[in-house]
Amino acid sequence: MSYTEATIQLLNPEGSLVTSDASAEYLPYIDALSDEQLREFHRQMVVVRRFDEEAANLQKQGQMGLWVPSIGQEGAQVGSGFAARAQDHIFPAYREHAVARIRGVDVLDIVKLLRGTTHGGWNPAEHGNFHLYTLVIAAHTLHATGYAMGIALDGKSGTGNLDADEAVIVYFGDGATSQGDASESLVFAASFQTPQVFLLQNNHWAISVPVSTQSRTPLYLRPSGFGIPGVQIDGNDVLASYAVTRKNLDDARAGAGPRYIEALTYRIGAHTSSDDPTKYRKDSELDYWRQRDPIPRFEAFLRSRGEGDAFFEEVRVEAEDHAADIRRRTFEIQDPGTSLIFDHVYSEPHPLVVEQKAWLAAYESALDENGAQA
């Protein structure tokens, strides 16, 4: 399943602007961006890709149990990530490292999560309302919908003030669309007309299972059966991702009801560091998508607008510095103390947990004493 007639593209793979009805509708959103904002799109894509490569290296060197690469999906993530306004809430799946970074998460916290020192990593309230990763596929789609119901109940959407009205974006994958939770979240969103955008990153694979097993129709058509308008974009076109998300999110925040965007993209890497994609997918498919990489396309666009080598070199250096910083700080991550096992199971003390925490402390100090005697 690849691009269709309906796929909205503003920038073609060669990096030239596309003229079409869709681009006539969406290009004004791009025209409204400053040169600095456009440069920022590039900067984020390049830096996060370099981060991703470094994290994969760190995993290979035993610094993490697992790495979840996002390489290839930077266009879908950076465009939509910048489309969200400061007051918006983001419910990610587990591969949205670029969005995390844009919303102010220190991506070292993602390293910590996959290193196994925490199940969470950051406080959403202090990090751009970027909620925690959820590993149980599609469970968070309902949380996003409930959060958006709350925004509507609070009267914090639909007042007409784009700078204050709140909205929600929820990210999920093509595999996730098959879960009951994903469908139920559409039902609730439609029933309660939530201020929310469903952002499906169709990267064509759910581990080894192709998207054709999840759906026989293009997935952007599915929400229409629930009464939610859906559009399909070229997710490797950061401009389409930005403009279409911006418009749909602003429509949702204005009270028009939920919206659904299918971003066609591709998981260039393995599902995770534990996966071996050569067992199930063809090199030719990978080559096809490598030629549609979001980063060179956007670089060509910026160059066509007069951006020179100096900028690209500056970004390259920034990406290297960022990777070096992540590497250095990864080696400094401390193991958590054993009290983390017990400390936040309940918000009020629970006798069983209190007792077991005390038991472990006594047991460990007895072990230490025995060790000292030996």
Added chain:
Amino acid sequence: MSDIQTLPLAKAINAGLRQAMLDDPKVLLMGEDIGPLGGVFRVTEGLQAEFGAKRVIDTPLAEAGIIGSAIGLAMRGYRPVCEIQFDGFIFPGFNQITTQLAKLTNRHEGQIQMPVVIRVPYGGHIGAVEHHQESPEALFAHTAGLRLVSPSTPNDAYWMIQEAIASNDPVMFFEPKGRYWPKGPVDFSASSAPLHSTRVVREGTEVTLLGHGAMLSVLLEAADIAADEGTSIEVIDLRSISPIDYGPILASVQKTGRLVVAQEAPGFVSVGSEIAATVTERAFYSLEAPVLRVTGFDTPFPPAKLETIYLPDADRVLEAVDRALAY
């Protein structure tokens, strides 16, 4: 004539599945990534190539869908074997398992059977992220209508998976993923024990240690250490959690007078609690000490860096052995 090969537990299950599929054309495998990939643990490796995509089915990503459609297939005369990718991901299918699969035979007053096997890689020791190391067996053992077994050796894995598939009741087949790769002998010529039987795997006289799945290797290690210190320990592999075969457990307790039950799962309302209660009821006068439990803590499974603290190890088992001996 015996035919013995040395295999890892994962490959033994693979061989057992293959044999079951050869023996009965109604046996189907279904799950996420079980086809060309062979499952994330490679337990079904090669089976789709051999039996085709109609019998080894890569499903859409939906556990309720997997279990619910397996129920329909079973009504139609198939014997589905469902793979759940990881313990923590069984819950989207929990409704189908507990309200439907477990009860359909009962609702039909015996007119239909539900020969569905649900394979669940479970437990810790693999340093994985959240939801990938849990031991939720008590939730299913608590549900009437489900049988539940867990092999600890490659030989048991090979035979028990076939026996589970042959069962006309639903069987939850809990695979100790931390033990997938160590090798052991598999005797292809004959099953050594019925599916729902418990087995003494090491004889001893002073304390009985009981556990299932990956716990067994820890219990055997503890027994070795205790032997060096002069304590004789009997070790029992539970193998079947629903039903529990109490004969060998009671016989052992009558001999040793002391029982320590160990499990990775939290202790509260757990398999170990059930065994402690039953043994106390049935062998009270043989007991020299209360039945003690060594379990995971009553907390969520912690981040991987803390898993060795959370999971009972030989030291924690021996600490309980010492307490039992001190009575």
